[in-house]
Amino acid sequence: MAGISSLGIGSGVLNSDLVDQLVAAERKPTEERLAGKTQKAEAMLSAYGQLRSAVTELRLPMRQLSSADNLKAFSASSSNEDIGVSVDSSRASRGTYTVDVTSLASAQALASRDVFADRDSTSVGQGTLELSVGDKVTSITIDSSNDTLQGLANAINEANAGVSAGVIDTGNGFQLVMSADETGTANAVSISVTDDDGGTNTDNLGLSRFAFNSGMDADSGLTETIAASDAVMEINGIQVTRSSNTFENVIDGLTFDITAEGTSTVKVTQDFGAVSDRVQSFVEQFNALQSTIDGLAGYDAESGVGGLLTGDSTVRNIQNELRSILTRVVPGMENARVRSLADVGITTDWETGGLEFDRAQFEKMLKAYPDDVTALFAEQGRTSDGQVEFVRSGLDTEAGTYDINVTQAATRGQLTAGAALGDDFSISDANDELSLKVNGNLSVDLKLTQGTNISQQALLDDIQAQLDGNNALNAAGVSVQAALDDDGNLTFTSSRYGSESSVVLESAEDAATFGLGSNTSTDGVDIAGTIDGRVARGDGQVLFLNSGEGGASGLQVRILGDQTGDRGSITFVEGVGERTVDTVTRMVGSEGVFSSRTESLNRDLEEIQENQARLEERIAAYRERLVSQFSSADSLISQLNSTRDYVSQQLASLAPSNSE
Numbered sequence: 001m002a003g004i005s006s007l008g009i010g011s012g013v014l015n016s017d018l019v020d021q022l023v024a025a026e027r028k029p030t031e032e033r034l035a036g037k038t039q040k041a042e043a044m045l046s047a048y049g050q051l052r053s054a055v056t057e058l059r060l061p062m063r064q065l066s067s068a069d070n071l072k073a074f075s076a077s078s079s080n081e082d083i084g085v086s087v088d089s090s091r092a093s094r095g096t097y098t099v100d101v102t103s104l105a106s107a108q109a110l111a112s113r114d115v116f117a118d119r120d121s122t123s124v125g126q127g128t129l130e131l132s133v134g135d136k137v138t139s140i141t142i143d144s145s146n147d148t149l150q151g152l153a154n155a156i157n158e159a160n161a162g163v164s165a166g167v168i169d170t171g172n173g174f175q176l177v178m179s180a181d182e183t184g185t186a187n188a189v190s191i192s193v194t195d196d197d198g199g200t201n202t203d204n205l206g207l208s209r210f211a212f213n214s215g216m217d218a219d220s221g222l223t224e225t226i227a228a229s230d231a232v233m234e235i236n237g238i239q240v241t242r243s244s245n246t247f248e249n250v251i252d253g254l255t256f257d258i259t260a261e262g263t264s265t266v267k268v269t270q271d272f273g274a275v276s277d278r279v280q281s282f283v284e285q286f287n288a289l290q291s292t293i294d295g296l297a298g299y300d301a302e303s304g305v306g307g308l309l310t311g312d313s314t315v316r317n318i319q320n321e322l323r324s325i326l327t328r329v330v331p332g333m334e335n336a337r338v339r340s341l342a343d344v345g346i347t348t349d350w351e352t353g354g355l356e357f358d359r360a361q362f363e364k365m366l367k368a369y370p371d372d373v374t375a376l377f378a379e380q381g382r383t384s385d386g387q388v389e390f391v392r393s394g395l396d397t398e399a400g401t402y403d404i405n406v407t408q409a410a411t412r413g414q415l416t417a418g419a420a421l422g423d424d425f426s427i428s429d430a431n432d433e434l435s436l437k438v439n440g441n442l443s444v445d446l447k448l449t450q451g452t453n454i455s456q457q458a459l460l461d462d463i464q465a466q467l468d469g470n471n472a473l474n475a476a477g478v479s480v481q482a483a484l485d486d487d488g489n490l491t492f493t494s495s496r497y498g499s500e501s502s503v504v505l506e507s508a509e510d511a512a513t514f515g516l517g518s519n520t521s522t523d524g525v526d527i528a529g530t531i532d533g534r535v536a537r538g539d540g541q542v543l544f545l546n547s548g549e550g551g552a553s554g555l556q557v558r559i560l561g562d563q564t565g566d567r568g569s570i571t572f573v574e575g576v577g578e579r580t581v582d583t584v585t586r587m588v589g590s591e592g593v594f595s596s597r598t599e600s601l602n603r604d605l606e607e608i609q610e611n612q613a614r615l616e617e618r619i620a621a622y623r624e625r626l627v628s629q630f631s632s633a634d635s636l637i638s639q640l641n642s643t644r645d646y647v648s649q650q651l652a653s654l655a656p657s658n659s660e
Contacts, residue, residue, distance in 0.1 A: 019626050027619050034608050034615065041604045047296050047308045048601070052587075052594045054292040055318065059584040061282035066577030068378040072370075073274040076254060080264035084257040087268060092253025097266045100234040101258050105183035105245045108228035113221070114209050115173035119150045125198040125206030132190040133162035133180060135445045135470050142207055149174055152210070163189055176210065180228060184243020186469030188214070188228040191221075231258060243469065270370075272363045280357055282577075283346065286326075287354040293319065294353075314593050319353070321587075325579050326355070330376055331399040332573040338365055338372035341576060377577040384568035387560040391542055393572060394554010395582065401571045402552045408528035409562040410541040413439065413494045413502035418518030420488035425459055426452045431510035434463075438480055438503055439496055442472050460484070490514055498526045498540030527559050529567075 064070045069090035076087040083099055116122045126147055129140045138161035146155050149167050153176060156165035165178045180187045190213045198206015204221060212222040230241045233256070240250050247256040254268065297309040309315050327348060329339045338344060344365045345358030366373045374380060381390025388404060415436070427450045434446040446466040448459075463482045473479060479495040480503060492503045501524030511517050526538035532552040536543045544556035557570055586592055 019623065019630060022626055023619060023623050026622055027615065030611075030615050034612055038605065038608050041601050041608070043308055045598060045601050048314075048594055048597055050292060051296060051309070051315070051318075054289040055584055055594075056588050058282075058285050058289055058322075059581055059588075061278065061285050062577045062580040062584070064278050064577075065282060065377040066379065066575065066581050068374050068380065070278060071275055071366075071374045071377060073271040073278075074253065074268055075271040075274070076266060076268045078264045078266050080262050082258065082260035082262055083264040083266070084259070085266050086255045086257070088253040088255075090253070092268055094270060095251070095268050097235050097251065097268075098237075099256070099264045099266055101231070101261045101263070102234065103229060103232040104258065104261065105231035105243060106226055106229045107180040107183045108188050108224065109177065109179040109226035110189060110212055110222040111168075111178075111225050112176040112210065113223050115170065115175055116149050117173055118148075119167045119169075119174045120148050122149065123147050124149055124152050125196060125209065127196040127198075127201075127207040128194045129156075129207065129210060130192045130194065131156070131159070131161040131163055132192075132447065134182075134187050135447065135466070135472070136162050137445070137447075138162075149176055152176060162187065176222075177225075178222070179226070182243070183228070183245065184230050184469075185228045186230075186243045186465075190214075233258065270367075272366055275366060276359050276363055279346070279362060280359070283355045283357040286322075290352065290354045314597055317593065318587065321583060322580070323348070325576060325583060330573060330575060332401075332571055333372070333375060336372045336375070337369045338376050341376070344373060344376065375573045375575055377575040379575055379578040380573045381555075381557065382571045382573065383557070384570075387563070388567050388570065389558040389560070390570060390572075391544075391556035391558050392554075393556075393574070393578075394545075394547060396547055396553040397555050397572055397574070398551035398553075399572055399574045400551050401569050402532040402555065403569050404529065404531055404543070404557060404559075404567045406527060406529040406543070406559055406564045406567050408525065408538075409564055410497040410527040410538065410559070411501075411522075411524045411562075412497050413524040414522050415492040415503040415505055416485060416520045416522070417490040417515035418520065419512075419515035421456060421459075421484060421490045421515050422513075423456050425454045425456075425513065427454060427459075431508075431513050434508045434514070435506040436480070436492060436503055437506050438473065438494055439476075439478060439500055440502055442476055442478065443506070444470050444472055444480070446470075490516065494524070496524070496540065498524050498538070500524070501540075529559070529564075531555060531557070531570075 072089045072092070074087050074089045074092040074094070076085045076092070078085045078099075080099075083101060116124070124142070124147060126142050126144070129142065131138045131140065138159050140155050140159050140161070142152060142155060146152065153165040153167050156163055156178065162181050163178050164181060165176060168175050168177055178189065180189050191211050192213070193201045193208045193211045195201075196203075196205075196207045199208065201208050202211065204211075208221070210222060212224070230243055231245050231247070232239060232241050233247065234240070235250060240247060242248075245258045247258070250256065254266070256266075293315060294307075296307045297312055297315045299306040299310050326341055326346075333339050341347075345361030347356050347358075348354075349356055371380075375382075379393050381393070383390060383404075385404070427448050429450070432448045432450055434448065436444040436446070438444050444467070446463065448466065449462050454462075460482055467473065467480045467482060481493045481495070483491050483493070485491050494501045494503050502521060504521045505511070505516055505519055508514065508516050511519075524540075527541055527543050528536075528538050529543050530536055531543060531545050532550055534545060534549050534552070536545050538544075541558050541560065542556055543559055545552050545554065547553045552572075555570070555572060559567060588594055
């Protein structure tokens with residue numbers, strides 16, 4: 001296209017402006033058609049984006065309603081602000097309780113009897129301190145590098161022994177103070193000394209000045225400034241003790257946090273208003289979706305104008321699928337007192353396509369038939385055997401009734417002594433330590449209370465108290481029960497069921513004292529059986545089917561007790577909330593209708609861009625062809641003009657001169 005500016009010199013007509021006009025005329029129809037297609041595709045993408053967003057927004061309120069716990073919504077109140085109460089709706093139930101707090105939990109505090117002249121230079125003695133807090137034992141070495149009061153405090157703090165230490169300036173000298181990190185008698189501190197270079201380990205000279213246990217003389221070692229104590233409360237006259245001021249698992253679903261002694265009346269009621277609010281949120285979100293659909297796909301009969309997605313099959317399919325879920329009788333509830341949303345006051349306005357919510361009707365039905373209303377929205381498994389519990393379903397679980405058969409009941413791991421436990425005992429340094437390995441990975445160290453003439457029951461109570469207060473077990477949410485079998489042998493049984501359950505004796509001082517000189521450890525076994533006639537897998541007490549196992553695929557049930565054989569059936573009901581969540585998830589997922597439509601539109605845009613590129617190539621070729629043709633024509637015209645001028649000159653020269 002170089003030299004196009006010279007066009008028209010020969011003719012004065014075939015110039016670059018004329019080329020531009022002809023090229024523009026050639027480009028315009030196709031360019032306008034491609035621009036129109038681009039604009040429509042982009043508008044459609046935007047419309048589907050709005051619709052997808054509105055459909056996705058429906059998932060949150062329905063996910064809340066798909067949880068049975070959210071349809072209970074209990075609330076708790078306390079008449080005394082010093083006795084706080086919180087509620088877990090998944091486990092709570094209605095009730096009124098009289099609470100009387102008689103004691104708060106406190107952490108033990110100790111102080112040195114001796115007052116030291118200096119915190120950073122005066123020697124405190126060298127040797128080893130052994131700190132016992134609960135089931136944790138920590139050794140701390142005091143040598144020339146930390147043989148001062150401050151050095152001792154720092155060493156204790158750095159050891160992470162469950163004890164904090166500090167140095168107090170009394171004005172007359174310095175004293176060491178220590179306190180347990182946790183409250184309760186189970187976290188009381190015991191300190192012993194070995195290798196004391198200032199005398200014996202118990203003469204209160206040198207490092208032994210920092211020894212302490214509850215049985216020491218009143219004038220020896222450290223002094224107890226605050227005794228470790230447990231929190232004690234009575235609930236409806238029943239005494240309950242905890243090591244902290246938080247009481248959990250006393251009443252199902254309730255947690256008490258106490259800050260002072262006193263009494264309170266605690267009421268647990270079902271919060272019907274909170275559940276109604278969740279349903280109202282769903283109704284509003286569905287109506288917002290319907291409003292979005294009306295704006296994108298509606299049609300005004302008077303003006304004859306429709307929305308961008310009017311008549312779109314994707315929109316129709318979405319509406320039809322959601323309406324089918326929301327207006328149907330829930331499968332499995334055909335004979336229930338609540339069968340559909342209309343039964344609880346949620347109806348369709350056929351003029352607008354939106355939903356209407358009768359709050360009073362809903363709360364009336366929720367109060368009268370809570371289980372049916374729960375099943376209406378959430379998934380539910382109704383079992384015919386009282387010792388069979390529904391755990392959960394899978395994505396492929398279908399509504400229906402499925403038979404359950406157990407061929408092997410789940411058991412718990414147990415350690416059994418080889419000899420009967422005696423009638424009374426003397427517990428001393430020689431036999432007060434016992435170590436267990438629980439469930440394969442939990443090390444449990446017990447340190448029994450020393451004493452003489454201890455009865456068999458007192459020993460069992462002490463062992464159980466040690467187990468109940470064990471930090472490792474509590475952190476793992478596991479418990480171990482100590483008891484006697486029919487032969488009088490000591491047993492330790494894990495609370496966990498299944499093949500991962502076990503109790504093994506790791507060590508015991510004078511094991512024969514407890515009949516553990518010989519012992520047997522039996523691992524637990526997982527449950528085995530069938531669901532819907534198909535062989536199921538077992539995990540502890542939970543029996544389940546994997547995906548691809550028919551209508552009951554993904555179904556999980558917990559089987560209690562040790563009965564084998566026929567265990568009745570379970571009827572799985574997939575409520576409106578659960579079904580809607582699954583449907584919306586599928587719609588907006590990578591394989592859903594929105595992905596399919598947007599991928600198609602994006603392919604259209606790519607094709608339009610390819611057509612645009614081809615148009616540019618064609619127009620460029622067309623321009624070059626015009627320039628070439630115009631250049632040739634212009635050159636010819638220029639030659640003709642030159643010939644004309646030459647002929648004119650020759651003719652002029654042949655003409656007779658006027659002067660002659």
